[in-house]
Amino acid sequence: MPASSKSLQSGFSLIELVIGITTFAIALTIVTGVVAPLINRSVEPIYQVRATELAQSMLNEILGKYYDDESDRNGGRIRCDEDLNDDGQLRKQDGEMACSAVMGPEQGENSRKDFDDVDDYNGYYEDDILQNSLGLDMEIDGEELYSEFAVGVTVFYDSDMDAIANSVEIPAQEATGNIKFIQVTVTTPDGEDMVFSSFKHNY
Ligand SMILES: [Ca+2]
Numbered sequence: 666m667p668a669s670s671k672s673l674q675s676g677f678s679l680i681e682l683v684i685g686i687t688t689f690a691i692a693l694t695i696v697t698g699v700v701a702p703l704i705n706r707s708v709e710p711i712y713q714v715r716a717t718e719l720a721q722s723m724l725n726e727i728l729g730k731y732y733d734d735e736s737d738r739n740g741g742r743i744r745c746d747e748d749l750n751d752d753g754q755l756r757k758q759d760g761e762m763a764c765s766a767v768m769g770p771e772q773g774e775n776s777r778k779d780f781d782d783v784d785d786y787n788g789y790y791e792d793d794i795l796q797n798s799l800g801l802d803m804e805i806d807g808e809e810l811y812s813e814f815a816v817g818v819t820v821f822y823d824s825d826m827d828a829i830a831n832s833v834e835i836p837a838q839e840a841t842g843n844i845k846f847i848q849v850t851v852t853t854p855d856g857e858d859m860v861f862s863s864f865k866h867n868y
């Protein structure tokens with residue numbers, strides 16, 4: 666029998682097997698340690714894009730509402746907190762009204778479709794099946810559009826536009842004001858909070 670066919674029949678030596686297994690183990694470590702996290706990371710941008718889309722539509726919806734529940738609905742010529750006759754007081758008989766001191770929905774505004782001013786959204790939170798502005802589930806053919814996403818909203822007066830509420834500024838600032846800060850936080854399915862914000866002015 667020629668020498669070459671004898672060595673083929675004898676298969677791998679123990680040392681060759683050990684080297685082979687070690688090489689395979691190193692290769693596997695590289696795959697799980699380097700490639701697998703990359704696969705994970707490649708999902709994140711999709712969540713981020715979807716979160717941005719969701720936050721943008723929420724902000725658009727909120728910014729489309731009145732500045733305040735006390736805002737003049739007939740053309741908006743009279744702003745809340747505006748002292749029209751400069752007497753240092755806000756009085757109904759002078760056609761003046763104070764802006765809302767409490768951020769939240771007013772009486773009778775029980776769900777999102779009733780919200781008519783920006784601060785009605787303060788404290789709004791939803792997860793599970795997210796809803797659209799009309800209070801309908803965001804689904805297409807029974808498939809949730811934002812499965813495992815959550816969205817929350819915070820609104821407060823922020824007269825100096827530094828993202829810190831008038832109510833907690835030091836030194837103390839006016840309780841109400843002409844600028845409201847709106848913050849939308851979207852939590853992605855992997856638990857990352859993405860924060861978006863905007864201001865609404867009392868025009
Ligand atoms: Ca007045």
Ligand SMILES: [Ca+2]
Binds near residue numbers: 785
């Ligand atoms: Ca309202």
Ligand SMILES: [Ca+2]
Binds near residue numbers: 734771784
């Ligand atoms: Ca309100």
Ligand SMILES: [Ca+2]
Binds near residue numbers: 823829
């Ligand atoms: Ca502030």
